Amino acid sequence: MSFLQDPDRGRPPKQMNAVLGLYDSPPHRDWLVWWTVGWTILAGIAIAFPDEGSTSTTTLPRWLDALLAAVVFGVLFGIFPTCIRLLIRRARYRKVRRGANPSHGLRSESVPSPAPATPRPAPSVPTPGPSTAPPPPPPRSEWQARRGPASVPPEAPPSRPAEPARAQQSTVPPAPEAGRAARRAQPATSGPAQPPKAPADVTPIDALDLQAVRNCEVLSKARSDMPYPVARAVRAVQSATTLRDVYEGMLRGAEALTVVLGVVATTWAREYDVKTPQLADLGEAIVTGGASQGHWIQALASVGGPMSQHPQPVAGLSAALKRGKGGSGLIADLNELVQERNRWAHGAAPRNELEASDRLQMVLPVYERAMEKARFLAECPWILTSNSRYRRSEGDFQVHASRTMGDHPDFEQTTFISATPLADDVFYLHVGDDFIDMTPLVVMRQCPTCHQREVSYADRLDERQGVSLKTFDRGHVLFDRSLIEEVRALTHGVGRHSDTA
Numbered sequence: 001m002s003f004l005q006d007p008d009r010g011r012p013p014k015q016m017n018a019v020l021g022l023y024d025s026p027p028h029r030d031w032l033v034w035w036t037v038g039w040t041i042l043a044g045i046a047i048a049f050p051d052e053g054s055t056s057t058t059t060l061p062r063w064l065d066a067l068l069a070a071v072v073f074g075v076l077f078g079i080f081p082t083c084i085r086l087l088i089r090r091a092r093y094r095k096v097r098r099g100a101n102p103s104h105g106l107r108s109e110s111v112p113s114p115a116p117a118t119p120r121p122a123p124s125v126p127t128p129g130p131s132t133a134p135p136p137p138p139p140r141s142e143w144q145a146r147r148g149p150a151s152v153p154p155e156a157p158p159s160r161p162a163e164p165a166r167a168q169q170s171t172v173p174p175a176p177e178a179g180r181a182a183r184r185a186q187p188a189t190s191g192p193a194q195p196p197k198a199p200a201d202v203t204p205i206d207a208l209d210l211q212a213v214r215n216c217e218v219l220s221k222a223r224s225d226m227p228y229p230v231a232r233a234v235r236a237v238q239s240a241t242t243l244r245d246v247y248e249g250m251l252r253g254a255e256a257l258t259v260v261l262g263v264v265a266t267t268w269a270r271e272y273d274v275k276t277p278q279l280a281d282l283g284e285a286i287v288t289g290g291a292s293q294g295h296w297i298q299a300l301a302s303v304g305g306p307m308s309q310h311p312q313p314v315a316g317l318s319a320a321l322k323r324g325k326g327g328s329g330l331i332a333d334l335n336e337l338v339q340e341r342n343r344w345a346h347g348a349a350p351r352n353e354l355e356a357s358d359r360l361q362m363v364l365p366v367y368e369r370a371m372e373k374a375r376f377l378a379e380c381p382w383i384l385t386s387n388s389r390y391r392r393s394e395g396d397f398q399v400h401a402s403r404t405m406g407d408h409p410d411f412e413q414t415t416f417i418s419a420t421p422l423a424d425d426v427f428y429l430h431v432g433d434d435f436i437d438m439t440p441l442v443v444m445r446q447c448p449t450c451h452q453r454e455v456s457y458a459d460r461l462d463e464r465q466g467v468s469l470k471t472f473d474r475g476h477v478l479f480d481r482s483l484i485e486e487v488r489a490l491t492h493g494v495g496r497h498s499d500t501a
Contacts, residue, residue, distance in 0.1 A: 016089065022082040032085065036078025043073035213246055214238045218368045223407045225378035226371075229256045229455055229472035231407035234371070243356040250360070250367050251344055254337035255293055256472055257374060259457055261334075262296030263441045264380060265303045267429050268314050270490075271436045278302035283490030290460035290468075293338045301331045314431055316376025333370040337363065381405050383414075383428045383435065384444055388421060397421050401428075404455065427455075440486040445469060449476040461487050 018025035019033075027033045048066035050056075058065055213219070222234045233253035240246040262282070269279055278298040285291040304321035307313045323329045340363045350356035381403055388399040397418045402411035404427070418435060422428060427442045428435040440458050447454040456469035456478065466481030 017086060022079065022086060032078070032082050036074055036082070039077040040070045040074035044070035210240070210243070210246065213240075213364070216368065218372050222371050222375075225375070225405065227260055227377055227382045228404040228406065228409075228411070229457075230260050230371075230374075230377065231405070232409075232473055233257070235407040243353045243360060244350055246364075247350055247356045247360055248344070250364060251337070251341045252475075254334070254341065254367055254370070257370060258293045258296050258300075258334050258338070259472075260377065261330075261374060262300045263438065263457060264314060264377070264429060265300045265307075265317065266490075267436050267438050267441060268307070268317075268431065269303050271434075272310065272312070274303060274306045274310070276302035276306070280491060285460075286458055287461045287488060287491055293334075293341070297331060297334050297338070300334075312432065312434070314376070315379055320373045320376060330370060330373040333366050333373070336366050337370065340366075378405070381430045382438070382442075383430050384411065385422050385424055385426055385428065387424050388418070390421070391417075440467065440483040440490075443469065443480070443483070445478055445480060447471055447474075447476050447478055449478075450474060458483070458487055 014029055015025040017023070019027055019030075023033050024030040044066045047069040048062060056062075060068075216238070219234050219238055223231045223238070225231075226234070230253070233249070233256040237246055237249040237253055240249050266279060266282065268274070269276070276299075278295075279302060282291055282295045282299040285295045301321060304318055307321075308318040320330045323331075340359075350359050382405065384402045384404050386400045386402065388397045390397055394417075397420070398415065399418050399422050400413070400415050401422075403414050404411050406412070420435070422435060423437070425444060427438040427444065429438055442455065442457050444453055445456050446452070447456075450471075454471040454473060454476065456471045458467055459470040459477070460468045461484065462468050462479065465479040467479065467483040467487050469478050469480055469483075470476070471478070
């Protein structure tokens with residue numbers, strides 16, 4: 001998840017020498033690309049359009065002469081300096097490696113390694129006793145300890161009597177400190193040697209099992225009941241094939257959950273004209289530079305007090321926002337997930353499966369708790385209208401719509417009766433008997449990248465291209481100029497009722 005939703009909205013890091021083995025990727029961020037292109041174009045133009053009165057020194061056509069000059073100058077002043085930079089980078093890389101590993105480059109005979117212990121033949125005596133028991137096996141590595149109990153090696157056939165202890169000490173190289181400690185700790189018995197236990201700080205093998213994530217009841221229920229953006233993100237978590245994918249999918253799922261909760265709270269506040277400083281900050285952030293997860297969380301937390309006293313609240317939202325003992329609760333869990341995401345975005349991502357497992361042990365329970373506290377979202381379905389028909393005799397409207405709940409992109413079709421007309425192709429939040437318009441915070445638009453309709457949310461306002469929308473599923477960015485005025489109205493708190501916090 002390269003992650004497709006960067007909280008800092010920074011540029012991705014360059015990939016060194018990824019283009020033709022010489023230039024960095026992306027090419028437009030490598031100055032030597034511009035240097036090469038500039039010299040090539042300059043040389044071609046200079047030869048193709050000579051000064052008036054100049055005499056030609058070659059019999060070649062002018063276009064061929066210009067082409068050869070462009071190639072020669074491009075190689076001489078562009079590719080040649082790039083090759084020099086490549087050699088310098090390789091030299092610096094070797095120097096860094098030597099500095100990081102002091103033993104790098106030393107001769108092998110200067111650091112002798114202990115020879116592996118060879119099995120000693122057992123003394124030829126009729127009955128083995130404590131004094132003639134075979135020596136215990138060498139200490140097993142951490143990886144072997146994870147694989148399970150070691151098989152008992154077969155006894156060596158008796159070949160010759162054991163030599164005196166002094167001779168053995170002079171011929172058998174000393175074992176490492178860990179091996180001597182293990183031999184001192186293990187009693188000399190005639191039975192098979194017991195494998196040493198894994199250290200306490202090693203991740204247990206059950207933490208590496210993906211089945212625990214796939215069989216999680218909280219996540220499975222969220223896939224079927226939650227709004228589509230949240231359910232789709234949970235599906236990516238449970239469908240991941242590696243722990244690193246689970247980790248990154250969980251971060252994306254946490255961001256989707258944060259935005260969905262913030263959208264629900266902000267939509268309700270706009271409908272009933274509930275105003276808080278945090279809601280104003282959210283609108284200002286969208287209009288100016290873009291809203292972060294922190295803006296959505298602060299806007300969500302700010303509506304807890306007004307909603308608890310409102311006659312038409314979102315069922316379950318105010319209870320979910322209440323703080324528990326020690327400041328615990330939904331807001332605390334979301335903030336903890338944001339902190340973990342910031343660690344990932346600033347270069348502290350897990351580098352292997354074991355590290356991803358350790359991180360998941362800390363943050364996956366937080367994600368599950370947040371999902372459990374947000375289960376009230378299943379009672380506030382998102383409705384995407386298709387069309388409505390006025391029924392003259394009954395005086396109401398028959399609406400055909402899609403219920404955008406669950407993780408499947410083919411939404412469930414539904415038909416219901418509404419006392420008020422609803423616009424076509426618009427998302428509505430169904431709260432009680434009311435249908436609250438979610439535009440411009442959430443819309444359905446055609447994505448130019450994946451060429452299909454995607455659920456998108458308002459991210460920021462671009463004065464030239466319009467409202468920048470970001471898709472929940474893949475994080476693609478698209479623009480819509482028709483939403484500019486409605487996004488600007490977010491800073492004014494337009495609504496039908498009056499209730500100021």
